[in-house]
Amino acid sequence: xxxAIVIYETRTGNTQIIxxxxxxxxxxxxxxxxxxxxxxxxxxxxxxVDAVVLGAPTYNHDLFSPMKTFLFKMxxxxxxxxxxxxxGSYGWSGESVQMMSDTMKHIFGMKxxxxxxxxxxxxxxxxxxxxxxxxxxxxxxxxxxxx
Ligand SMILES: Cc1cc2nc3c(=O)[nH]c(=O)nc-3n(C[C@H](O)[C@H](O)[C@H](O)COP(=O)(O)O)c2cc1C
Numbered sequence: 001x002x003x004a005i006v007i008y009e010t011r012t013g014n015t016q017i018i019x020x021x022x023x024x025x026x027x028x029x030x031x032x033x034x035x036x037x038x039x040x041x042x043x044x045x046x047x048x049v050d051a052v053v054l055g056a057p058t059y060n061h062d063l064f065s066p067m068k069t070f071l072f073k074m075x076x077x078x079x080x081x082x083x084x085x086x087x088g089s090y091g092w093s094g095e096s097v098q099m100m101s102d103t104m105k106h107i108f109g110m111k112x113x114x115x116x117x118x119x120x121x122x123x124x125x126x127x128x129x130x131x132x133x134x135x136x137x138x139x140x141x142x143x144x145x146x147x
Contacts, residue, residue: 002142004083005045006035008055009066014089014122015057018131021123022053022087025135031142038070043077050142051083054104058088058096067096071103083145084110085138087117087131094118113141 004026008019016037023035036045046052052074056067084104088096097116104110117134119127 002031002139002146003049004031004033004051004053004138004142005049006033006053006055007038007041007070008035009038009064010057011059011064015055017123017128018087018089018117018119019055021128021131022135022138025132026139028132029136029139031139038066046074046077046079049082050146051085051138052079052104052110053085053087053138054100055087056096056100058090058094061093061095063096063099067100075107080109082110083113083138083141084108085113085116085134087134089119089121089123091120111145113138
């Protein structure tokens with residue numbers, strides 16, 4: 001069975017809602033997937049997964065700072081060749097998603113799904129469905145990669 005982890009941080013809960021939707025879509029597609037906030041995440045969580053999915057909102061045109069710090073911690077892990085994907089809630093510009101994708105691609109050498117998933121504000125209805133769909137797409141990518 002394919003394994004993945006969704007690691008996210010949020011200030012007002014919007015990115016957490018996306019994280020749960022993505023996790024739901026991946027589970028439906030048969031992936032064993034946990035979702036954790038940064039504080040709950042350990043190095044072991046990254047060790048034996050096929051895919052790492054990162055989520056964080058944009059504040060002041062920047063990546064939410066707990067995720068910035070976490071990316072420096074991730075640098076110590078060998079993630080080369082794993083599938084990566086990024087998502088986040090935003091208000092009007094949403095730079096965080098591209099920043100996480102770029103780091104996974106250029107620094108960690110991961111195979112990154114682009115574009116990542118950017119959703120405005122607090123997701124509900126069709127945007128929740130977009131989250132699930134993104135999860136299913138990540139699951140498909142893992143399967144393709146394993147062939
Ligand atoms: C002080 C402040 C600064 C913000 N700066 C940006 C920004 O530069 N670009 C943007 O797209 N959204 C910005 N936002 C909107 C947040 O990204 C948005 O509220 C998002 O849904 C928060 O996600 P969270 O609930 O996961 O923390 C800002 C919000 C606040 C309160």
